[in-house]
Structure formats: structure tokens, C-alpha cells
Amino acid sequence: MSISIKSRAIGRTLLGAAMALMIGGSAAQAAEGIVPPSQDWSFNGVFGKFDKASAQRGLQIYTEICASCHSLNLMYYRNITELGYTEDQAKSFAAQFEVTDGPNDDGDYFTRPGLPSDRFVSPFENEKAAAASNGGKAPPDLSLMVKARMNGADYLYALLTGYKDVPPAGVEISDGAYYNEYFPGHQIAMAPPLSDGMVEYSDGTSASLEQAAKDITMFLAWTAEPEMEDRKAMGVKVFLFLLVFLGLAIANKKRLWAKLH
Numbered sequence: 001m002s003i004s005i006k007s008r009a010i011g012r013t014l015l016g017a018a019m020a021l022m023i024g025g026s027a028a029q030a031a032e033g034i035v036p037p038s039q040d041w042s043f044n045g046v047f048g049k050f051d052k053a054s055a056q057r058g059l060q061i062y063t064e065i066c067a068s069c070h071s072l073n074l075m076y077y078r079n080i081t082e083l084g085y086t087e088d089q090a091k092s093f094a095a096q097f098e099v100t101d102g103p104n105d106d107g108d109y110f111t112r113p114g115l116p117s118d119r120f121v122s123p124f125e126n127e128k129a130a131a132a133s134n135g136g137k138a139p140p141d142l143s144l145m146v147k148a149r150m151n152g153a154d155y156l157y158a159l160l161t162g163y164k165d166v167p168p169a170g171v172e173i174s175d176g177a178y179y180n181e182y183f184p185g186h187q188i189a190m191a192p193p194l195s196d197g198m199v200e201y202s203d204g205t206s207a208s209l210e211q212a213a214k215d216i217t218m219f220l221a222w223t224a225e226p227e228m229e230d231r232k233a234m235g236v237k238v239f240l241f242l243l244v245f246l247g248l249a250i251a252n253k254k255r256l257w258a259k260l261h
């Protein structure tokens with residue numbers, strides 16, 4: 001008895017603490033940055049899927065723009081076949097990049113064209129070099145960025161389209177920083193990476209800032225969870241199975257009780 005009262009009291013304290021954390025967390029987020037507006041992503045919802053054409057354009061944006069500063073360490077060149085590219089296309093995509101390999105029999109490192117089995121090459125040797133080239137702030141790896149931020153896809157889109165040339169009155173921007181409406185604290189060390197017409201899409205889509213931000217977000221949502229579609233398909237199967245099982249259980253119950261009434 002006393003144990004159950006005690007455990008109930010502990011339960012209540014834990015619940016209170018959890019609620020305080022949740023409220024505290026959202027207040028902190030609200031204080032730091034504006035909540036990004038939600039966008040209509042094709043991958044939202046139970047039947048959501050990645051828009052592969054958009055993700056392919058996002059790969060182009062990553063390669064032509066973001067890759068000069070950001071690594072994508074969890075990706076291998078062969079992974080792009082999952083976006084609808086053929087094995088040959090993945091091979092020639094990989095071959096554009098210079099990969100450091102070795103040591104060879106003489107103990108030396110050497111460079112060679114990339115292979116599908118290589119990871120995406122990183123723009124910098126290490127984090128110190130990355131920070132040194134970017135005013136002291138290392139550009140983070142983007143592989144899991146969409147998962148690492150709250151409302152990751154909406155946040156990324158808002159961040160990329162949320163720069164303001166002129167900060168609001170009274171806001172001082174320090175050297176090497178840019179005003180961004182959605183970055184926590186509003187001062188980001190990344191210059192606006194996207195603008196209208198910055199790339200020429202190989203599929204002919206016109207590359208407005210918003211289009212480019214959508215496409216790179218689609219691509220990075222995929223790198224953060226390439227198996228999302230399988231997971232959702234499994235969820236639907238499990239749900240259908242449970243539904244059929246429930247139907248059988250009800251039918252069985254009716255049959256059993258019919259005899260007893």
C-alpha cells in the first residue's frame with residue numbers, strides 16, 4: 001500500500017518534471033528563434049514519399065554549392081542509385097571527385113578518381129581546417145541535419161530563405177555574421193548560400209531561391225532517413241495485419257459466446 005502511494009507520488013513528480021522540461025524547452029526555442037512555417041512536403045504523412053526528381057535537383061545543389069563547405073559523411077556515391085540514378089550514372093558521378101587513398105606499398109597516400117564504394121569527399125581535412133576557413137565556425141556535416149533540428153525540413157527551408165539584407169532596427173550584426181530570421185540568435189556565420197538562378201538545373205526546372213531551398217531540403221531529408229519509405233510501408237502493413245487480426249478476434253469471440261447465451 002505505502003509502496004504504491006510512494007510510486008504514485010514519484011510518478012507524479014516525474015510527470016511534473018517532464019512537463020516542466022517540455023514547457024521550458026519550447027519557451028527556450030521560442031526565445032531563440034522563430035518557429036519555422038510548416039511546408040507541404042511530399043514525405044509528410046503515413047503514405048509520404050520522397051520526390052525523387054526534387055531530391056536529384058537537391059543533389060545538384062549540394063554538389064555545386066554546399067559541398068564546398070559542408071561534408072556529407074554518411075553518404076556513399078553508390079547511394080544515389082536510390083534516387084533513381086543508374087549504376088553507371090553513380091559510377092560517373094563518383095569519378096568526378098578526387099579521393100585520397102592509401103597508403104600504397106611505398107607507404108604513400110595518393111589520389112584517384114572516386115568509386116561508387118567511396119564516401120562523399122569532404123571539403124576540409126578536419127574540423128580545425130573547416131573552422132579556420134570559415135571565420136572560426138566549422139560548417140557542420142549535413143547528413144543528419146534534418147533530423148538534428150526540431151521540424152528539421154521546415155527549419156532548413158526557412159533558414160535558407162530567411163536571410164535579410166537589412167537587420168531590423170536596433171540589431172547589431174557582428175563582423176562575418178549575417179542576419180537570419182530563423183537561426184537561433186539570428187546571427188549566422190554562413191553567407192546566404194542560395195539565390196535566384198544560382199544553378200542551372202540539368203532537368204530544366206527554373207532555379208528560384210525557393211525552388212532551390214525546397215530541392216536541397218528534399219535531398220537532405222532523404223540523406224537523414226533514406227529508409228523512411230520502407231519504414232512507413234512496414235507501418236501500414238503492421239496496421240493492416242492488426243486490423244485483420246482484430247476482425248478475427250471479434251468474430252471468434254462472437255462465435256464462442258453465441259453458444260453460452
Ligand code: HEC
Binds near residue numbers: 183193
Ligand atoms: C562558404 C561556406 C558555406 C557554404 C557554401 C554553405 N554553408 Fe552552410 N554553414 C557554413 C558555416 C560556416 C556554418 C556555421 C554557421 C554558424 O554556426 O554560425 C553553416 C551552417 C549551416 C547549417 C546549420 C545551421 C544550424 O542550425 O546550426 C545548415 C543547415 C547549413 N549550413 C546548410 C547549408 C546548405 C544547405 C548549403 C548549400 C545550399 C550551405 N549550407 C552552404 C558555411 C557554408
